[in-house]
Amino acid sequence: MSRSAREYDESDIRVRPSRRGSRPRTKDRPKHEGAVTARVVSVDRGRWRTIVEEGTGSERAVTAMRARELGRSPIVPGDLVGLVGDISGRDGSLARIVRIQERSSFLRRSADDDDPTERPLVANVDxxxxxxxxxxxxxxxxxxxxxxxxxxxxxxxxxxxxTKTDLRSPDSFLTAYAPLGLEHLRTRRETPEEAARSGHPGSPGIIGLEDLRERLSGRVSVLIGHSGVGKSTLLNALVPGTDRAIGVVNDVTGRGRHTSSSALAMPLPEDDGWVIDTPGVRSFGLGHVDPEELLEAFTDLAELAESCPRGCTHLEDAPDCALDSQVEGGGAGTAGPARLRSYRRLATTLRKNDPWEL
Incomplete structure (x- = not known):
């Protein structure tokens, strides 16, 4: 009898096992009332390094993964999270992050000004x-x-x-920011004579470091800057033993080489403050910023713009824009032309999605 004429029975039917579990699906997420609070200090390839029992004298580092119920929610250095599972911190142990506490702040950037994708940097900094x-x-x-x-x-x-104020006076550069009342500090390496007097001639210290330490005390701070500006040098002095790599500046391009590859949160010694180091950046996109918010961020220009006609865009081609006359007039407390040019470049970029190089 040919196969086409044969009668089929149940042995000819193959049933694929179901990949789904037998547990019924539910929209109710576990509450995890017993979750332990920890601070995220670094992120590396899908694993988060956290500190448990912060400030108790029994702190320990715990590695954790993200629980499935959190989806793709960003978790960044500075976040306060809830952990369950193995929180012993022993080698090979792995806890789960099941909760992200409400943030007091969330610092973001984008790759370019025309890139709407936000790149979270740090959380809970002030x-x-x-x-x-x-x-x-x-x-x-x-x-x-x-x-x-x-x-x-x-x-x-x-x-x-x-930094490096021993190479050049920063006074002219600071002129553009004087109207803002922007708080600033100056730092430089000790001269050989100063290092000899301070008792460490073979390892010059940093003038201005104690002032910086005082400003950071009791706060959660994030350090941002181009590669090669001395950011890692400051970190290594603020938190001895950190050993963040120190970059050099390319003689041809005048730009620094990337050294730190990921953000890292560190507690300040003998202090309840934290400082977060970020990788050296070559761009800081503002694609996530509403163009209407931009002028408010330039507080010195926003005050002058109150004299502009209704509906003024404040761009270079805006008719009767009061910013031109008031900035050129150079009145006391007014912003300089460099600040106006910077605002207009950013405003044009955000409105037209036309990125420009820093």
């Missing part, structure tokens, strides 16, 4: 420390302006730290 060198590499006001906008949108304070 101070942004913008580190820039006055020489080698040359300071870039555009980067500082962008950081100030991001800090304004995130609702955090800002501090400008000028």
């Amino acid at each position: 101070l942004m420390v913008m580190v820039t060198a006055v020489a080698d590499p040359e300071p870039r006001g555009g980067m500082i302006d962008r950081c100030l906008v991001a800090a304004y949108v995130a609702g955090i304070d800002a501090l400008l730290v000028l």
Whole structure:
């Protein structure tokens, strides 16, 4: 009898086993009342390094993974999270992050101004420390302006730290930020004579470090700056033993080489403050910022813009824009032309999605 004429029975039917479990699905997520609070200090390839029992004297580092119920929710250094599972911190142990506590602040950036994808940086910080060198590499006001906008949108304070002031006076560079009342500090390496007097001639210290330490005390701060500006040098001095890699500046491009590859939160010694180091950045996109918020972030220009006609865009081609006459007039307390140019470049970019290089 041919196969086509044969009668089939149940042995000819193959049933694939179901891949789904037998447990009924539910929309109710577990509450995890017993979750332990921890602070996220670093992220590496789908694993989060956290600190448990912060401030108790029994702190320990615990590695954790993200629980499935959190989906793709971003978890960044500075986040306070809830852990369950093995929180012993022993080698090979792995806990689960089941909850992200409400954030007091959330600092973000985008790759470019025309990129709407947000890149979360850090959470729960209350101070942004913008580190820039006055020489080698040359300071870039555009980067500082962008950081100030991001800090304004995130609702955090800002501090400008000028490094390598032994190479050049920062006075002319600071002129553009004088109307803002932007708090700033100056730092430099000790001279050989100063190092000899301070008792460590073979390892010069940093003048201005104690002032910076005082400003960071009791706060959660994030350090941001281009590669090569001295950010890692400051971190290594603030938190001895950190050993963040120190980069050099390319003689041809004048830019620093990326050294730190990921953000890292560190407790300040003998203090209840934290400082978060971020990788050296070459761009700080503001694609997540509403163009209407931009002028509010330039507080010095926003005050002058109150004299503009209704509906003024404040761009270069805006008719009767009061910013032109008032900035050119150079009245006391007014912003300078460099600040106006920076605002207009950013405003044009955000409105037209036309990225420009820092």
